[in-house]
Amino acid sequence: MPVTPEVLGPVWASDRMLLGDRARWAGATVSRTGDERSLLVAAERGDRLVLFGRGEPGGVVELLRDRVAALRSSAGLGVAGMRGAAGTPGLAGWMSVPRGAVVPEDVLRPLHLEPFSTWDWLLAEAPPGTVAGEDVVVPLDPIAEASAIADCLAEANPGTTADPTGPHEAAWVGVRDEDGGLLGVFGAQTRGGAEEGGFSWHLHGLGVRPALRGRGLGAALTAALSRAGFAAGAQWVSLGMYADNEVARRIYHRLGFATLAEFSSFGPAGSTRPPT
Ligand SMILES: CC(C)(COP(=O)(O)OP(=O)(O)OC[C@H]1O[C@@H](n2cnc3c(N)ncnc32)[C@H](O)[C@@H]1OP(=O)(O)O)[C@@H](O)C(=O)NCCC(=O)NCCS
Numbered sequence: 693m694p695v696t697p698e699v700l701g702p703v704w705a706s707d708r709m710l711l712g713d714r715a716r717w718a719g720a721t722v723s724r725t726g727d728e729r730s731l732l733v734a735a736e737r738g739d740r741l742v743l744f745g746r747g748e749p750g751g752v753v754e755l756l757r758d759r760v761a762a763l764r765s766s767a768g769l770g771v772a773g774m775r776g777a778a779g780t781p782g783l784a785g786w787m788s789v790p791r792g793a794v795v796p797e798d799v800l801r802p803l804h805l806e807p808f809s810t811w812d813w814l815l816a817e818a819p820p821g822t823v824a825g826e827d828v829v830v831p832l833d834p835i836a837e838a839s840a841i842a843d844c845l846a847e848a849n850p851g852t853t854a855d856p857t858g859p860h861e862a863a864w865v866g867v868r869d870e871d872g873g874l875l876g877v878f879g880a881q882t883r884g885g886a887e888e889g890g891f892s893w894h895l896h897g898l899g900v901r902p903a904l905r906g907r908g909l910g911a912a913l914t915a916a917l918s919r920a921g922f923a924a925g926a927q928w929v930s931l932g933m934y935a936d937n938e939v940a941r942r943i944y945h946r947l948g949f950a951t952l953a954e955f956s957s958f959g960p961a962g963s964t965r966p967p968t
Contacts, residue, residue: 694714694718695710695713695714695717695718695720695722695733699722700722700731701724701728701731702728703728703729703731703747704724704728704731704746704747706886707746708815708892708928708930708952709746709813709815709930709952709953710731710733710746711884711885711886711892712883712884712885712892712894712928712930713744713883713884714884715883715884716735716737716883717733717735717744718735719735719736720733720734720735721733721734721735721759722734723755723758723759724755725747725748725751725754725755727751729747729748729751730745730746730747730748730749730750730751730752730754730755731745731746731747731752731755732744732745732746732752732755732756732759733745733746734759734763737967740785740786740967741763741785741786741803742785742786742787742967743756743759743785743786743787743788743789743803744787744788744789745787745788745789745790745793746790746953747790748790749789749790749791749792749793749794750793752789752790752793753789753793753794753795753796753799756789756795756799757796757799760799760802760803764802785803785804785805785958785959785960786805786957786958786959786960786966786967787803787805787957787958787959788811788955788956788957788958789955789956789957789958790953790954790955790956791810791935791954791955791956793956795958800958803958804960804961805958805959805960806958806959806960806961807956807957807958808957808958808959808963808966809934809935809956809957809966810934810935810936810954810955810956810957811932811933811934811935811954811955811957812932812933812934812935812941812951812953812954812955813930813931813932813951813952813953813954813955814930814931814932814933814944814949814950814951814952815928815929815930815949815950815952816918816928816929816930816947816948816949816950817928818922818948819918819919819922819923820914820915820918820919820947820948821915821947821948822915823908823911823912823915823916823947824908824912825907825908825909825912826912826915826916828867828868828909828912829865829866829867829912829913829916829917830865830866830867830868831863831864831865831920832856832864832865832866832874832877833864834856834857834861834863834864834879835856835857837856837864837866837874838856838857840873840874841856841864841866841874841877841879841897842856843874844866844874844875844876844877844899844901845877845897845899847899847901847902848876848877848899848900848901848902849897849898849899851964851965852896852897852899852965853896853965853966853967853968854879854896854897855968856879856897858881858968860881860882860883861879861880861881861882862880862881862882862893862921862924863879863880863893863917863920863921863924864877864878864879864880864897865877865878865879865913865916865917865920866878866913867900867909867912867913875900875901875904875909876898876899876900876901876904876909876910876913877897877898877899877913878895878897878898878899878913878914878917879895879896879897879917880893880894880895880896880917880920880921880929881893881894881896882894883930885926885927885928886927890927891925891926891927892921892926892927892928892929892930893918893921893924893926893928893929893930894929894930894931894932895914895917895918895921895929895930895931896931896932898910898913898914898940900913910939910940910943911943911946911947914943914944914947915947918947929949930952931944931949935954
C-alpha cells in the first residue's frame with residue numbers, strides 16, 4: 693500500500709521524517725493507535741522485514757505486539773524464526789522504535805532482533821549562515837570520484853553506509869589537499885518532500901580524516917552541503933546520527949539543525965551496520 697497522507701492519519705501526515713521516507717516505504721503496512729499518538733510502519737525491503745515506530749513509545753510497543761502477532765499467524769510471510777510449515781526461508785529483521793520504548797523479549801525473540809544502536813534524526817528548515825573557511829569546500833563528481841570518496845570514508849568514517857554511486861545521490865562535496873586528495877567529504881540523497889513533486893535532501897557520509905579534525909572542516913562541509921540543498925530546491929534537509937556522537941551533534945545544532953526524533957534500533961545478531 694502506498695504511504696499516503698490518509699494512511700499516515702491526521703497527526704503524522706505532515707511529519708517530515710515519514711514524508712521523506714515514503715517512497716522507501718512503498719508496499720508498507722501502516723498501523724496507528726486510536727489516539728493517533730503512535731504509528732508503526734512494517735515493510736519488506738529486499739529480503740528484510742523493516743519495522744519503524746514513530747511517536748509515543750508505549751503506543752508503539754502495543755502496535756508492535758499486534759503486528760508481530762499478525763505476522764506469526766500469517767502463512768505467507770516467513771520472518772526469521774517464524775518459518776511456515778513448508779520451511780520457506782525467513783526474512784532478516786531490522787527495527788527502530790522511539791527511544792524509551794521497552795520492547796518485550798517475546799516481541800524481540802521471534803524477530804531474532806538484538807539491540808544495535810541509539811540514533812537521532814535531525815532536521816534543518818532553512819539554510820545555515822556562512823561558516824568561516826567554507827570556501828575550501830568544492831563539489832565532487834560522485835561517479836568519477838567514487839573511489840577517492842570511498843578511500844576518504846574508509847579512514848574518516850568507516851562505519852557509514854553512504855555510497856556515492858547509489859541510485860538517489862543528489863550531490864557530494866569535499867575538501868582537497870594541495871595534490872587534489874580528499875581530506876573530508878559529505879554527500880546528500882534526494883528524498884520525499886511535503887507533496888508529490890516536492891523533495892528534501894538527506895545528508896550522509898560526513899567524514900574528515902583524523903589528522904585534519906578540529907579545524908572547522910566538518911562544519912564547513914555541513915554548511916556548504918546544506919545550503920546547496922536549499923539552493924537546489926529542497927524543502928528541508930535531514931540527517932541521521934548515532935546518539936553518542938557529541939562532536940557531530942554540536943556542529944549540526946550550531947548550524948541550525950534540530951533533533952526531531954530519537955530512536956533505539958535493533959538488528960540481527962552480529963550486525964555491524966544498519967541497512968541503507
Ligand atoms: C564529526 C567530524 C566530521 C567533525 O569534523 P571536524 O572537521 O573535526 O569538525 P569541526 O572542526 O568543524 O568541529 C569540531 C570541533 O573543533 C572545533 N574547531 C573548529 N575549528 C577550530 C579551530 N580553528 N580551532 C580550534 N577548534 C576548532 C569546533 O568548534 C568543534 O568543537 P566542539 O567539539 O567544541 O563543538 C569528524 O570528527 C569525523 O569525521 N568523525 C568521524 C565520522 C563522523 O562521526 N561523522 C559524522 C557522522 S553523523
